[in-house]
Amino acid sequence: GAVVSQHPSWVICKSGTSVKIECRSLDFQATTMFWYRQFPKQSLMLMATSNEGSKATYEQGVEKDKFLINHASLTLSTLTVTSAHPEDSSFYICSAHGVPLGTDTQYFGPGTRLTVL
Amino acid sequence: GENVEQHPSTLSVQEGDSAVIKCTYSDSASNYFPWYKQELGKGPQLIIDIRSNVGEKKDQRIAVTLNKTAKHFSLHITETQPEDSAVYFCAAGSGYSTLTFGKGTMLLVSP
Numbered sequence A: 001g002a003v004v005s006q007h008p009s010w011v012i013c014k015s016g017t018s019v020k021i022e023c024r025s026l027d028f029q030a031t032t033m034f035w036y037r038q039f040p041k042q043s044l045m046l047m048a049t050s051n052e053g054s055k056a057t058y059e060q061g062v063e064k065d066k067f068l069i070n071h072a073s074l075t076l077s078t079l080t081v082t083s084a085h086p087e088d089s090s091f092y093i094c095s096a097h098g099v100p101l102g103t104d105t106q107y108f109g110p111g112t113r114l115t116v117l
Numbered sequence B: 001g002e003n004v005e006q007h008p009s010t011l012s013v014q015e016g017d018s019a020v021i022k023c024t025y026s027d028s029a030s031n032y033f034p035w036y037k038q039e040l041g042k043g044p045q046l047i048i049d050i051r052s053n054v055g056e057k058k059d060q061r062i063a064v065t066l067n068k069t070a071k072h073f074s075l076h077i078t079e080t081q082p083e084d085s086a087v088y089f090c091a092a093g094s095g096y097s098t099l100t101f102g103k104g105t106m107l108l109v110s111p
Helices: none
Strands: A004-007 A010-013 A019-025 A029-038 A044-051 A067-073 A076-081 A090-099 A112-116 B004-007 B010-014 B019-025 B032-038 B045-051 B056-059 B062-067 B072-077 B086-092 B105-110
Touching: A004 A090, A010 A019, A019 A029, A019 A090, A019 A112, A029 A067, A029 A076, A044 A067, A076 A090, B004 B086, B010 B019, B019 B086, B019 B105, B032 B062, B045 B056, B045 B062, B072 B086
Parallel strands: A010 A112, B010 B105
Antiparallel strands: A004 A019, A019 A076, A029 A044, A029 A090, A067 A076, A090 A112, B004 B019, B019 B072, B032 B045, B032 B086, B056 B062, B062 B072, B086 B105
């Protein structure tokens, strides 16, 4: 139980294009999903928190117009990196918690490696 | 806000030895302390967690201890194996709030 998937696992795009990353909870309803960014050999940096049906809450310093988050259903959240630039290259990871897990435990997806050329 | 310190940043042990990773936190309201294992190129995997109403929790070779008075918690891995090699992150949080992560410990287990 408590499986979270991400798609794609890796993506390469040209500078200026937009990229969408999907995060799905496969066997539970994710009332809350989190999006993290991780640079090589560093810890996880929380970008935003999204609750199903509500606007995402972004952490300080994260541009909400650049990193668009949608949590339209209890099993799917998407992160769109708009007008991507090489500095957006990173490992993006989502996590989720919800019902019937009923706890504050976060389960993570496998991550998406984004490379912007 | 919460601040989590994690030590050491790297830890090398011989197969069969024990490994201990320590974390401290600053917010006395935190009551949930998970530990994650992250292998290269993968997402973090929850390996064990503890809540503030208990002082210790074990799961086979892995144990976590919590000292709320001192605001520190530790991960103990016994009889380490090469497949235990990974980066381990501690975290602290409360209720359904966000988690604050430590900077990670790279554990290397040599055969």
